[in-house]
Amino acid sequence: xxxxxxxxxxxxxxxxxxxxxxxxxxxxxxxxxxxxxxxxLMTDVNAKNTDQEAQKIIAEQLKATFNQTTFKNFSRAPxxxxxxxxxxxxxxxxxxxxALMFFGELYTKNGVSLTQETRxxxxxxxxxxxxxxAALTIGTGAIQIIEFTDTDCPFCLRFNRWVTAKNDDYKHLxxxxxxxxxxILTPIDQLHPNAHKESVHILCQSSDKWEExxxxxxxxxxxxxxxxxxxxxxxxxxxxxxxxxxxxxxxTPTLVIDGQIIQGFNQKKLADIINTxxxxxxxxxxxVSEGNTRDLEKI
Numbered sequence: 001x002x003x004x005x006x007x008x009x010x011x012x013x014x015x016x017x018x019x020x021x022x023x024x025x026x027x028x029x030x031x032x033x034x035x036x037x038x039x040x041l042m043t044d045v046n047a048k049n050t051d052q053e054a055q056k057i058i059a060e061q062l063k064a065t066f067n068q069t070t071f072k073n074f075s076r077a078p079x080x081x082x083x084x085x086x087x088x089x090x091x092x093x094x095x096x097x098x099a100l101m102f103f104g105e106l107y108t109k110n111g112v113s114l115t116q117e118t119r120x121x122x123x124x125x126x127x128x129x130x131x132x133x134a135a136l137t138i139g140t141g142a143i144q145i146i147e148f149t150d151t152d153c154p155f156c157l158r159f160n161r162w163v164t165a166k167n168d169d170y171k172h173l174x175x176x177x178x179x180x181x182x183x184i185l186t187p188i189d190q191l192h193p194n195a196h197k198e199s200v201h202i203l204c205q206s207s208d209k210w211e212e213x214x215x216x217x218x219x220x221x222x223x224x225x226x227x228x229x230x231x232x233x234x235x236x237x238x239x240x241x242x243x244x245x246x247x248x249x250x251x252t253p254t255l256v257i258d259g260q261i262i263q264g265f266n267q268k269k270l271a272d273i274i275n276t277x278x279x280x281x282x283x284x285x286x287x288v289s290e291g292n293t294r295d296l297e298k299i
Contacts, residue, residue, distance in 0.1 A: 058083055058096045073122045078106060078114050086122050088250060089261045091115045124259040130247055132182045134239040136202070138211045139167060141177035143277050146256035148184050148244050151199060152192035153252045155265040157218045162267060164215070166274075178278075183214065185237060186244040186252055196237070197224065203233035203240075 059074045070087070077084040083094045094101045105115045132146055145163065149156040163179060170178035185202060187195030198217045205213050205228070216222045247254075255262040257273050 058094075059085075061096050084118065089119075089123065089248075089263060091118050091122075120260060123261045126247070127256050127259050127261070130256070131243065132184065134236060134243065135182040135184050136210045136214075137207070138181040138183060138214070139177040139179050141167065141170075141179040142281055143178060143257070143274060144180045144182060146182045146184065148186040148247070148249045148252055148254040150186055150188050150192055150195050150252040151202070151214070151217045152195045153188070156253045159253050159255070159265040160215060160218050162265070183210070184243050185240045186249055186254075187237075188252060194224070197227060197229070199237050199240070200229060200233040201227035203236040204228040204230040
């Protein structure tokens with residue numbers, strides 16, 4: 001009995017020692033892991049701080065080298081040693097070492113334009129923040145186009161004719177609008193001193209006359225003597241000017257469609273975006289229709 005008691009006591013002592021060793025090891029590992037995670041986080045923060053400092057220095061160098069230009073969205077480019085920035089809705093590339101800057105498309109070996117992807121990302125971020133609550137709404141279609149337009153701009157006139165004809169053709173076939181146009185009047189006073197008065201005239205009208213009066217003004221089918229002048233129109237034009245200024249509009253027409261910004265009347269690019277958008281809408285409609293059919297079959 002005594003021998004058994006001694007053996008049991010030894011076993012208990014061994015188990016206590018073993019448990020203490022396990023607890024010590026677990027505690028040591030936890031402490032080491034915490035220290036390692038802290039070091040990694042500090043390294044990551046330091047790396048980010050260093051990168052931000054480098055970015056700030058190089059951005060200042062870019063501004064000093066090309067001091068006549070305003071840049072946005074400055075970041076590292078896909079090419080080693082190069083940086084990228086946005087100027088007038090386009091992507092430029094800058095080498096601080098060589099003090100060189102170039103515009104152009106950067107492609108992967110598979111033919112994917114990295115420049116276009118960057119451009120879309122930047123433009124989408126800008127358009128998401130665009131407040132168009134004061135814009136004039138023309139049409140009720142599924143595809144929205146935001147238009148910054150000057151009533152004396154010949155390319156704005158060409159765009160208005162094109163988009164109206166395309167909407168009319170679609171309406172004739174389907175009985176509804178293709179576009180919802182969000183019009184922001186942006187008179188370029190230096191080029192078109194009368195565009196201010198024309199814009200006020202349009203903004204004085206009721207919503208059911210916006211499309212008609214915009215077209216008449218663009219087509220020069222109304223005399224200045226027949227134009228309306230009201231405080232509501234003047235106040236609303238100030239809002240439109242602020243929207244255009246905040247968005248960085250420097251030329252008309254400037255168009256925003258499907259998160260992409262188009263400067264000028266680029267008919268091919270517009271048609272490509274619209275066709276892609278229409279195909280996407282058709283596919284979604286087909287999926288909804290197929291889903292409804294399946295639900296009916298279940299019933």
